[in-house]
Amino acid sequence: MRSSTLIAAIAIAMTALTLSNVQIVAAQDQPNIVMIISDDQAWTDYSFMGHESIKTPNLDQLARQSVVFRRGYVPTALCRPSLMTMITGHYAHQHGITGNDPSPKYAPLNTELNKTQRAELIANVDKHATLPRELAKAGYLCHQSGKWWEGSFERGGFTHGMTRGFPKKGGRHGDDGLKIGREGLSAVTDFIDMSIEKKKPFFVWYAPFLPHSPHNPPKRLLNKYTVDGRPVTIAKYYAMCDWFDETCGQLIDHLDKANVRDDTLIVYACDNGWIQSPDSRRYAPRSKQTPYEGGIRTPIMFSWPTKMKPAMRKELCSTIDLAPTILAAAQLPQDATLPGLNLLPNLTSGSPIKRKTIFGESFAHDIADINNPEASLLFRWCITDKWKLLLTYDGEVNRYQSTHPRTEKRPQLFDLDADPAELKNVAADHPELVASMAAQIENWYPVKERKAITKF
DSSP, X not given: OHHHXXXXXXXXXXXXXXXXXXXXXXXXXXOEEEEEEESSOOTTOSGGGTOSSOOOHHHHHHHHTSEEEEEEEOSSSSHHHHHHHHHXXXXXXXXXXOSSEEOTTTSOTTSHHHHHHHHHHHGGGGGSOOHHXXXXXXXXXXXXXXXXXXSSGGGGTOSEESOOOTTSTTTTTTXXXXXXXXXXXXXXXXXXXXXXXXXXXXXXXXXXXXXXXXXXXXXXXXXXXXXXXXXXXXXXXXXXXHHHHHHHHHHHHHHHHTTOGGXXXXXXXXXXXXXXXXXXXXXXXXXXXXXXXHHHEEEEEEEOTTTOOXXXXXXXXXXXXXXXXXXXXXXXXXXXXXXXXXXXXXXXXXOOOOOOEEEEXXXXXXXXXXXXXXXXXXXXXXXXXXXXXXXXXXXXXXXXGGGOOOOXXXXXXXXXXXXXXXXXXXXXGOHHHHHHHHHHHHHHSOOSSOOOOOOO
């Protein structure tokens, strides 16, 4: 009896030890995840992307440690729908957040209808799995800071965060969260330290209000970019990019000092582009809100020192791919409804991405009908290799009409290799290519009510 009891006890102990080891291995294979999201920054405005004046030493260093997709894109060039795509892995026409606000034309500000529609828009985040919600189920602690439009941080599934959110005062797009970076990083670094102390993997959503306006950089940085012949608006914007870079360095340095950098996947992207106007505080044409390269292109980086070999990649990449890739890195099941690609195998092996075409869409800033995305649809687009096709639609624009002149109603085809500034529409020279790419767009996101002209 004693012998059999001893054997049983040893067996139980060995089983417990084995299970413990399995849990330890799982925890070690489950990386911490940090998303760094720039706000209103052109794809060219980094040293590592070739800008002659803007200095970004910390992001340059991150790029040297990353798999970098220089041809990265966001599907929608407006902050709220773009961020919602990153957090859910769905396109704007799928997740329902196509613009920043309900149109005040139909629901005037401060009316009960406007408040109701804002609440209905926020409720869209409840309809989809989100990265923090899924990661929290797997034991992650998840922190929100910076831009966050969808109510309080808890609404998106974060376990910790800064944003109180609508309908509380100032809760339109981040309230307290917008202080991060501009007023230090203690909220994020304290969260990281707490997660490490609790021996929990962590997810950080660092989406600071940088280099977004107001462009009020520290004087030491503004002085750095103030030179004869440079408009002060440009100098301020350049300094804001530098300021953002500084905060990224502080965050990454904290990961290094905490000895968790090797076990952390850092993902970088910008929510949408911005080309600073030299003669005003606003953005220049063909940037923010638009489907041109100045609005939708961004470098996308993945850095995980123990798993990924740094490389500059030539393939097309989209922020629609972030959610499935992050879920795979955390060893969570893939959601078959997500339209993006799980890039983890390509990132860890160096193998090329087989997909040849990426897609995107543009809607008005103000949502004409919160239940019908087509009411505000302005463009659909796709990029295949060097070719980019834009199809134009007559969706309603309320505010920001000057941003969307839509003077060219016919298809716009650009050779991005020969014409990266998209100055020459060559659609008339390639009717078969236009037809083929237009068919791809229609198969991706069928439009029922509005039709684009696809012939010259």
